[in-house]
Amino acid sequence: MSGFVPGHGRAGNQTFALAARFALRELRGGLKGFYIFIACIALGVAAIAGVTSVSRALTEGISREGQAILGGDLSFSLIHREAEPEQIDFLKSLGTVSRAATLRAMSRKADSSDQALVELKAVDGAYPLYGSIDLASGQTLEAALSKQDGIWGAAADLALLARLDVAVGETLALGRTTVRITDVIEAEPDKLSGGLEFGPRLMISDAAIADTGLIQPGSLVRWHYRVRMNPAPGIQALETIVENAEREYPDAGWRVRSRANASPGLQRSIGRFAQFLTLVGLTALVVGGVGVANAIRAYLETKREVIASFKCLGATGGFVFQIYLVQMLILALIGIGIGIFIGALLPFAAAAALSGVLPIQLAASIYPAELGLGLVYGLLTALAFALWPLGRAHDVPPTALFRDIVTGGPKLPRKRYLAATLVTVIALAAIAIVLSHDQRMAGIYIAATAGAFVLLVAVARLIMFAARRLPHVRSTELRLAIANIHRPGALTPSVVLSLGLGLSLLVALALIDGNLRRELTATIADQAPSFFFVDIQSHERDAFEALLQKEAPDAALQSVPMLRGRIINLNGVPADEFTPARDGSGWVLRGDRGITYQAEIPENSKLAAGSWWPRDYAGPPLLSFDAEAAADLGLSIGDKITVNVLGRELTAEIANFRDVEWQSLAINFVMVFSPNTFAGAPHAHLMTLGWDRDVPQETELEILKAVSNVFPTVTAIRVKDAISQVNDLVAQLAWAIRGASSITLIASVLVLAGALAAGHRSRIYDAVILKTLGATRTRLIVAYGLEYAILGLVTALFALVAGGIAAWYVITQIMGGSFVLMPVTAAGAALIALVLTVGFGLVGTWRILGEKPAPVLRNL
Structure with a gap:
């Protein structure tokens, strides 16, 4: 019979149309057996579409509220110094100008019994140009900061009041003056543009800043000039104004931003986090792809008689392939549709959940491009994992389909299906890499995932090989468990693949988090100084050092001059046009960097290349650069770098590279200049104080109190407080990453459940015959429990090794830290694997053992 073989002409179209009709007819029986398939695709697509949509909503929200976040349409910021009169006139010609100064300072209780580091902000009467600052009492900011009875007013974060145990109406010493807390800040419109903060906000009038004595030559103060333009120009017009400003005042040394990039650091962080979560979603899809392959394989097993009938009636292998490919695509589109629907809702859910957390409103909307990306990822993943089992069905003869009850050994599909699978996988990886923010990291992530996948297949085969070669054991239950591991149609590959990737990712993240915490709390804490003292003026340096030697005679002191500068160009190429040698490594070029000058190589550095200058060097300016940063930028000895310091542009030649011990938290700089470079330049000093032993907290607080009372304009940063704050940030980020990465583990659980369901039929036969x-x-429960426990334990061991290697690479090769394997993490991975495999396995086994023998035996 040739009813399936169409004539010539439109043969291809007719064959596919006929295949589609049969596919739709078979789907009339429902979706039984494909719920895991649909759930795996839906989960991964929802993760990708939702994450990218939420990221877009955040960045759109930042852009939409860019004026309020930035504090104006344009922002011009300078370090150390104020703008020149002619520069201010230029700014005023653009629109209304508001000036603000930000710096870190020490605030003290009136009785000097306690003190705290604050993020001080001095604002003028025009602040804020956009948005509004909300005070708890509802009074205006001008009234709150005004001078009453000879004392300036100040508005503070509630955290400062709690830290110092003071209330509204009480006074604080600030520098050389006294301020009265008149109100509590509830909302600050431009807070996001300030970057990382180490203390609570204290806001005063810019008229009060002179009384504090905190502004001295070389002080680490940043002056911000915000401009409000009326009418507000478009983005292109703002870019033109920025270009004109930099061309007209090339030596100004200011950092210019527009409302289009109001918070570049936050936007970069959002982009990187979104990229990571997208890759996690892709990993969930890959894990889910194992479930797709399992579901299709199990479904085709139930269709043996149907496929045999098709072939006996004249259907070709290609026709059979088309039927089930159409079914797979329909089911995949159902899962993708569910995932896209969930992903489309996530920005609205995130906007509601984060409304009281973030100082901006998410631009919640439906973003077709991001949802389309989820569609592409979902479709390619489904195809990548479906083509192989569908291709194998092409060449299975009708006799084998009728006779085989269990699946035989693995057989490769035809070359066309192998090629189609390879092309789909390459396309999936290429899209993920091309669309990522950091293509190098995306490539490493995908290569690691692919490597783990291949290794898991090899591990599964190795387990089966080892089980087959094990000597005879006396225990009947253990012997049956070992036989189940390597028999034809065994669950071993599915179980190992389903759990391996998810557990490996979780182990890697847990080890990275644990090692970062260890660096912060142990290694760093042992090596780091106890205090950083900033803004020590040259005329008070000796007296300040004498005070520290008196208060802490057994402590180690280190002092260096400190300035702030921004790299303007490298070898004549402007910094904003310079392309680093490594993607994502241009952090040195963003913003201002701390710089210093020294006659001798710093204590925490080792010369990596080149030579150090003589102590009495008096030639052209020379520069020592951090070796790792130089490699990232692609710099060589002899290259020229121009920096803007105190409004002056200085060009220096790289004389050497240094290996810097950043993890010690001691005084370190990316750039160290020869002493003659800054001869006569006004600057402050940076000093550290530390012990080679643990000291009581009371000792540190007494020193902090003494310094604050005698030198009120010096800013003291207690390193343990800074480490604690960074540790809290790392902990919050780690929990967010773990929560997001649990998507992969959920996919693993779904696939595991699907794998057990796929083996349900053969297990019923086994159980009935054995009973x-x-x-x-x-006895059967013990045997099956041992089988699942062995598989779970081996998978956990693989996850520990693979996740450990991945964590080691990230910590040592990317972050430059030291790595330690943590046994608790290993035990946790093993426990998760055992609970999941044994738990799900025994639940399914209990149902299987409840089957009545008679109906099953009649159908054998």
Whole structure:
């Protein structure tokens, strides 16, 4: 019979149309057996579409509220110094100008019994140009900051009041003056543009800043000039104004931003986090792809008689392939549709959940491009994992389909299906890499995932090989468990693949988090100084050092001059046009960097290349650069770098590279200049104080109190407080990453459940025959439990090794830290694997053992 073989002409179209009709007819029976398939695709697509949509909503929200976040349409910021009169006139010609100064300072209680580091902000009467600052009492900011009875007013974060145990109406010493807390800040419109903060906000009038004595030559103060333009120009017009400003005042040394990039650091962080979560979603899809392959393989097993009938009636292998490919695509589109629907809702859910957390409103909307990306990822993943089992069905003869009850050994599909699978996988990886923010990291992530996948297949085969070669054991239950591991149609590959990737990712993240915490709390804490003292003026340096030697005679002191500068160009190439040698490594070029000058190589550095200048060097300016940063930028000895310091542009030649011990938290700089470079330049000093032993907290607080009372304009940063704050940030980020990465583990659980469901039919036969031969339910449960426990334990061991290697690479090769394997993490991975495999396995086994033997035996 040739009813399936169409004539010539439109043969291809007719064949596909006929295949589609048969596919739709078979789907009339429902979706039984494909719920895991649909759930795996839906989960991964929802993760990708939702994450990218939420990221877009955040960045759109930042852009939409860019004026309020930035504090104006344009922002011009300078370090150390104020703008020149002609520069201010230029700014005023653009629109209304508001000036603000930000710096870190020490605030003290009136009785000097306690002190705290604050993020001080001095604002003028025009602040804020956009948005509004909300005070708890509802009074205006001008009234709150005004001078009453000879004392300036100040508005503070509630955290400062709690830290110092003071209330509204009480006074604080600030520098050389006194301020009265008149109100509590509830909302600050431009807070996001300030970057990382180490203390609570204290806001005063810019008229009060002179009384504090905190502004001295070389002080680490940043002056911000915000401009409000009326009418507000478009983005292109703002870019033109920025270009004109930099061309007209090339030596100004200011950092210019527009409302289009109001918070570049936050936007970069959002982009990187979104990229990571997208890759996690892709990993969930890959894990889910195992479920797709399992579901299709199990479904085709139930269709043996149908496929045999098709072939006996004249259907070709290609026709059979088309039927089930159409079914797979329909089911995949159902899962993708569910995932896209969930992903489309996530920005609205995130906007509601984060409304009281973030100082901006998410631009919640439906973003077609991001949802389309989820569609592409979902479709390519489904195809990548479906083509192989569908291709194998092409060449299975009708006799084998009728006779085989269990699946035989693995057989490769035809070359066309192998090629189609390879092309789909390459396309999936290429899209993920091309669309990522950091293509190098995306490539490493995908290569690691692919490597883990291949290794898991090899591990599964190795387990089966080892089980087949094990000597005879006396225990019947253990012997049955070992036989189940390597028999034809065994669950071993599915179980190992389903759990391996998810657990490996979780182990890697847990080890990275644990090692970062260890660096912060142990290694760093042992090596780091106890205090950083900033803004020590040259005329008070000796007296300040004498005070520290008196208060802490057994402590180690280190002092260096400190300035702030921004790299303007490298070898004549402007910094904003310079392309680093490594993607994502241009952090040195963003913003201002701390710089210093020294006659001798710093204590925490080792010369990596080049030579150090003589102590009495008096030639052209020379520069020592951090070796790792130089490699990232692609710099060589002899290259020229121009920096803007105090409004002056200085060009220096790289004389050497240094290996810097950043993890010590001691005084370190990316750039160290020869002493003659800054001869006569006004600057402050940076000093550290530390012990080679643990000291009581009371000792540190007494020193902090003494310094604050005698030198009120010096800013003291207690390193333990800074480490604690960074540790809290790392902990919050780690929990967010773990929560997001649990998507992969959920996919693993779904696939595991699907794998067990796929083996349900053959397990029923096994259980019924064994029970007929006298096996008890208890003995079978023990045998199956041992089988799942062995598989779970081996998978956990693989996850520990693979996740450990991945964590080691990230910590040592990317972050430059030291790595330690943590046994608790290993035990946790093993426990998760055992609970999941044994738990799900025994639940399914209990149902299987409840089957009545008679109906099953009649159908054998």
